[in-house]
Amino acid sequence: MKKTTALKIVVMVILALIIPLFKDVSSGLLSIMSTVLIYAIYGMGYDILYGYTNQTSYGHSLFLGLGAYGFLLSVRNMNADFFIALLIGVAVVTVAAIAIGLFAVRMEESYFVITTIILVWIGYYLAMNMVNITGGDDGLSMTLPPISLGFISFSLYDPLIGYYVFLSFFAVVLVVLERIVSSPLGKVFIAVRTNPNRVEFLGYNLFYCKFIAFVISAVIAGLAGSLLAVRFRYASATYFNITYSALPIIWTVLGGAGTLWGALIGAAIYLLFVYFVSAWWANYLILFGALLITVMKFSPKGILGIIKKKISWG
């Protein structure tokens, strides 16, 4: 068995079995790890876009916010079931991603970045302004529907059940994305990152490949948004804020772009740091800014890149 595979299994075992053991020691850890898993889903989706096809979107919080509100509003207004609400949230994001991708992905790299910035601001302004629908800055809360699988139903109010729900979503997304990445389409994604011109010479439709990657990552971001609404039983217009667009960039770059797992590492470092440090130092973002620059300058492959190098050497 390859060492990296063994490492992945160890991480999954820790996530599934070890961390819940600490729930009596510190209830904070379980809730942080729930958020870490959701953020990791968001980050992995972003990694498909940035790490695999080298398209830098600075507007993914648009999809995060739409996913969160898609879930929340369908629960609040239509009393929807958990999975129906999730489906609605993801469907809304898919439509938005296709509509935006059709014109944004065609653009040259720099135009693409700037267009995503503009779109996320439009989303933020609208969400802040339509207070009667979105609740604006204060946001809206909801009562969570139970998850019913036909024969049994769970209440999401138990933090341990919540944790396992998020963990299973994380595992499903991870498996699906790893399948995509190792499929022929995934190989073309990597080719798009390495040399887009050659992809076109070889007869692939460059726009189509980039578009698929864009939609996949947006849909995953929407799923993460819905789960975030579940996690906090709440959504507010701040989910649309551009800060939430910068976060997945920080996580993927910090953890290692183009690895999928990097997002988990980045998100875990970020959240644990915020949890323990923000209490006594409010300007912790300065450190993440500096970290981003340092990682880009000295180890563009991120933390996982360093680990992989060590493993292949030893």
Place this chain on the structure above:
Amino acid sequence: MFENLLFPFFNGLIWALVISLVALGLCIIFGVMRVVNVAHGELYATGAILTFIFLQNYGLNFWLAMLAAVAIVGIICALLEKFIYRAYEGKVSATLILSIGLALVLQQINLIIFGGKVTIMPAPLPGAISLLGVGFPAYRILAAGISVAYLILMWYFLYKTSLGLSVRATMQDRDMAAGLGVNVDRVSMLTFGLGGVLAAAGGALAAPIVSVHYLMGADILTISFIVVIVGELSLKKAVMASFVFAPLENILSVFFVPIIARVISFILMCIIVAVRQTGLIAKIRRSE
């Protein structure tokens, strides 16, 4: 009705001048180094904040305070180019990530030195001037004059001096310019410093008009980006685009809530970019 539109129109023209300063800075930085400088809004805020601090804490007058702030930001930018961006110039996504990191750092530094308060800066020139029967704050007209002076200086520098010629040559083809003996590294450093100067000058001029806040750069950054891409990354077109955008938004805000006015003008500008960038017009022409 007409008088009601006149004030927002003049106001829009003055905003257009401030925006075109900031956008011009973005545009030359992008043109020379291919850096989508997200930290530009933070530089704008730094310009305003430093001006305010020099004015209030050190008792300088507004003009000296502005000059000092602009010079400091310019020097910081030149150093940032040398030590942070240089190795990655030409790579849009890498420099974007660097500039996001830089934006976070600068934003928090602004927060540390200025605090989270929203402060109104006293106008250095009180009073009002009557323009076509509309009373208009005198400082805004002065700010417009200074912006025009900056723009003329920029134009003179870029189009009439040999250094400006090398900047434009580097914008068109970096390798070719280097091959013809232009010191591309020095041009990049100068350009980034100049971009910072323009952003800080915009911030300092806008400070008495809008309130000073450590996040004040966010709005202007997005607007400048719009102007820059509507102007298709060309300097003159960017200035022209800001003269379309700002009066449009100001006039729309007579009829709508200000945020909705901004959203409408953003969407209009997005449509223009989408149509031109995806070659829709060319396709329609071909099918005719």
